[in-house]
Amino acid sequence: xxxxxxxxxxxxxxxxxxxxxxxxxxxxxxxxxxxxxxxxxxxxxxxxxxxxxxxxxxxxxxxxxxxxxxxxxxxxxxxxxxxxxxxxxxxxxxxxxxxxxxxxxxxxxxxxxxxxxxxxxxxxxxxxxxxxxxxxxxxxx
Amino acid sequence: xxxxxxxxxxxxxxxxxxxxxxxxxxxxxxxxxxxxxxxxxxxxxxxxxxxxxxxxxxxxxxxxxxxxxxxxxxxxxxxxxxxxxxxxxxxxxxxxxxxxxxxxxxxxxxxxxxxxxxxxxxxxxxxxxxxxxxxxxxxxxxxxxxxxxxxxxxxxxxxxxxxxxxxx
Amino acid sequence: xxxxxxxxxxxxxxxxxxxxxxxxxxxxxxxxxxxxxxxxxxxxxxxxxxxxxxxxxxxxxxxxxxxxxxxxxxxxxxxxxxxxxxxxxxxxxxxxxxxxxxxxxxxxxxxxxxxxxxxxxxxx
Numbered sequence: 187x188x189x190x191x192x193x194x195x196x197x198x199x200x201x202x203x204x205x206x207x208x209x210x211x212x213x214x215x216x217x218x219x220x221x222x223x224x225x226x227x228x229x230x231x232x233x234x235x236x237x238x239x240x241x242x243x244x245x246x247x248x249x250x251x252x253x254x255x256x257x258x259x260x261x262x263x264x265x266x267x268x269x270x271x272x273x274x275x276x277x278x279x280x281x282x283x284x285x286x287x288x289x290x291x292x293x294x295x296x297x298x299x300x301x302x303x304x305x306x307x308x309x310x311x312x313x314x315x316x317x318x319x320x321x322x323x324x325x326x327x
Numbered sequence: 328x329x330x331x332x333x334x335x336x337x338x339x340x341x342x343x344x345x346x347x348x349x350x351x352x353x354x355x356x357x358x359x360x361x362x363x364x365x366x367x368x369x370x371x372x373x374x375x376x377x378x379x380x381x382x383x384x385x386x387x388x389x390x391x392x393x394x395x396x397x398x399x400x401x402x403x404x405x406x407x408x409x410x411x412x413x414x415x416x417x418x419x420x421x422x423x424x425x426x427x428x429x430x431x432x433x434x435x436x437x438x439x440x441x442x443x444x445x446x447x448x449x450x451x452x453x454x455x456x457x458x459x460x461x462x463x464x465x466x467x468x469x470x471x472x473x474x475x476x477x478x479x480x481x482x483x484x485x486x487x488x489x490x491x492x493x494x495x
Numbered sequence: 496x497x498x499x500x501x502x503x504x505x506x507x508x509x510x511x512x513x514x515x516x517x518x519x520x521x522x523x524x525x526x527x528x529x530x531x532x533x534x535x536x537x538x539x540x541x542x543x544x545x546x547x548x549x550x551x552x553x554x555x556x557x558x559x560x561x562x563x564x565x566x567x568x569x570x571x572x573x574x575x576x577x578x579x580x581x582x583x584x585x586x587x588x589x590x591x592x593x594x595x596x597x598x599x600x601x602x603x604x605x606x607x608x609x610x611x612x613x614x615x616x617x618x619x
Contacts, residue, residue, distance in 0.1 A: 386591055
């Protein structure tokens with residue numbers, strides 16, 4: 187498909203906007219619909235789109251396997267880190283009120299980091315599954 | 328949606344089945360918007376009509392088959408399904424009517440979240456506030472489930488199967 | 496008759512039963528997984544419907560609105576959707592592996608080759 191001019195151009199035009207939209211959905215999840223899961227899925231969809239048009243190897247050069255696998259774990263660790271930070275600062279596990287001098291600002295901080303953690307894990311998992319499915323050739327027999 | 332679901336049952340070409348499933352997911356997302364569930368609709372559209380369809384197509388590419396004709400008429404499953412459906416409809420008879428403001432679901436905990444949520448957390452989107460703050464532990468569990476699914480798929484599909492008597 | 500006020504449950508149960516029928520009555524593994532996904536989606540709708548209040552709006556607090564739909568089912572179903580796709584991915588990975596080991600993804604053929612004499616298995 188990378189020989190088709192229209193598809194290539196449209197793909198290159200659209201992907202930055204898709205990624206920007208994913209960032210918007212991630213950070214504006216507080217004020218409108220959105221949040222971590224949706225943003226992670228949209229980023230994964232953008233990269234899948236790129237992989238479909240330009241080939242799996244180009245996508246794997248852009249986002250190597252090691253990084254994707256690291257992303258899967260990093261998101262969960264980030265989430266747990268916020269939880270333990272609550273413990274460290276004197277509150278309960280996953281307590282956001284103690285993360286900052288002002289409890290409401292602490293809530294904002296806590297929610298920001300865990301949504302980021304969720305988005306990273308979801309994106310990593312969906313991408314890794316796509317890579318695994320796409321890399322495996324069909325049976326020859 | 329009912330038409331799509333029934334068509335999906337009767338179709339044997341698996342590619343058509345997957346396309347119909349994508350259509351069904353999109354219609355579900357639209358119905359969810361009509362039910363005022365905007366967060367859920369966005370997730371269903373992204374996940375159901377997007378990622379699920381891609382994964383199904385990937386699996387179809389690897390499996391490459393058309394469904395076989397069923398060997399015998401499915402009278403027993405049809406009977407079981409219709410029977411279960413009737414029993415369940417009878418069960419839902421006593422549930423609150425559609426959009427009843429006096430239903431218990433609206434009078435117990437929800438008003439507290441709707442009123443105190445933005446004040447305590449500073450976030451207008453109550454769904455995100457509940458998901459990320461009040462019920463953050465559940466979201467941790469869910470993220471762990473996604474993580475485990477990823478690990479499971481990696482474990483299953485990691486290596487290309489080599490020659491039969493080779494790697495095991 | 497209270498059917499008119501409960502029609503939403505009937506529609507969603509019809510969809511759920513269609514999904515259930517596909518799971519029980521069809522032998523192809525991928526189609527079974529799609530049927531399972533239909534069952535899951537209809538259950539999401541079944542949960543979301545009681546939360547809706549006609550005349551209300553999405554549960555995003557805004558000074559212009561006073562009546563909101565219930566946010567709690569939304570939270571539950573959001574988690575359920577993500578878990579559903581995780582299960583679907585695992586199921587598909589299993590189907591792919593079964594295809595590679597047995598050469599088919601039709602349930603009867605798989606059962607048949609399992610019940611066949613064990614000399615097939617010992618050569619793998």
